[in-house]
Amino acid sequence: MARIELPEVSALNSAERTQYDRFPSNLTRALLGTSGCARGYLELGFALRATSLEPRHYELVILRVAALSSSAYERMQHLPPARQAGWSDADIRAIEGEAGGALDDAARALLAFVDECVRDVRVSTRTFDRSRTYFSEGALADAALLTGFYMMTARFLETLGVPLDDAPCDVLMTR
Numbered sequence: 725m726a727r728i729e730l731p732e733v734s735a736l737n738s739a740e741r742t743q744y745d746r747f748p749s750n751l752t753r754a755l756l757g758t759s760g761c762a763r764g765y766l767e768l769g770f771a772l773r774a775t776s777l778e779p780r781h782y783e784l785v786i787l788r789v790a791a792l793s794s795s796a797y798e799r800m801q802h803l804p805p806a807r808q809a810g811w812s813d814a815d816i817r818a819i820e821g822e823a824g825g826a827l828d829d830a831a832r833a834l835l836a837f838v839d840e841c842v843r844d845v846r847v848s849t850r851t852f853d854r855s856r857t858y859f860s861e862g863a864l865a866d867a868a869l870l871t872g873f874y875m876m877t878a879r880f881l882e883t884l885g886v887p888l889d890d891a892p893c894d895v896l897m898t899r
Contacts, residue, residue: 727885731756746770749893751797751877754886772873775866777859779809781834784819785870787811788838791820793878800888805896830858834867841871 730753736744743762744752747769755762775782783806790798799820806816818827819835827835837855840847847855847868855864880886 725885726750726754726887727883728754728757730754730886747893747895749801749889750886751881751889754880754884768873772866772870775870776863777866777870779805780811781831781859781863781867782870783809783811784831784834785838785867786874787816787819788835789842789871789874789878792839792842793875793882795874795878795881797881797886797888798874798878801892801896804892808897833858837864837867838871841868842875 730750731740733741733744733748733753736756740756740762743756743766746752746766752762752766755765773782777785783802786798786802787806789795790802803816806819811819815827819831833851833855836851837847840851852864859867
């Protein structure tokens, strides 16, 4: 149950409805309760979809942050895109820190990168250099920003108790 009141879609004004229509979700409804952050948040979220990370690695970052942040909402929204990107259920369990899945070296390097970014804020030189053997500097910069964005999102969702949507947003399936 939400700890804040989410506006009813039918009660949104034109500007709010424009933002809601971009990403029709309980997350957006909660963002509309802030003092003007919804548009900027959504702009950054959509900008991050154009990272230099391939879709598999993009979804790996998000699912790992969701797991480390105990964010059921992020997980629910990103399971279908992760599967569309080619991750099996066993791989997803491995990404989330459970046994199973045969992740390749690049995926394991990226998991270590995300883990340290979340846990330690600054990724160690060893992990950064290992990740650089598989990813460009731009891709690692994108991964760091993506990690931070989804950490922020998880904290917003979990602190405010934003309820799960009935289904994942279709917009996430078209990266």
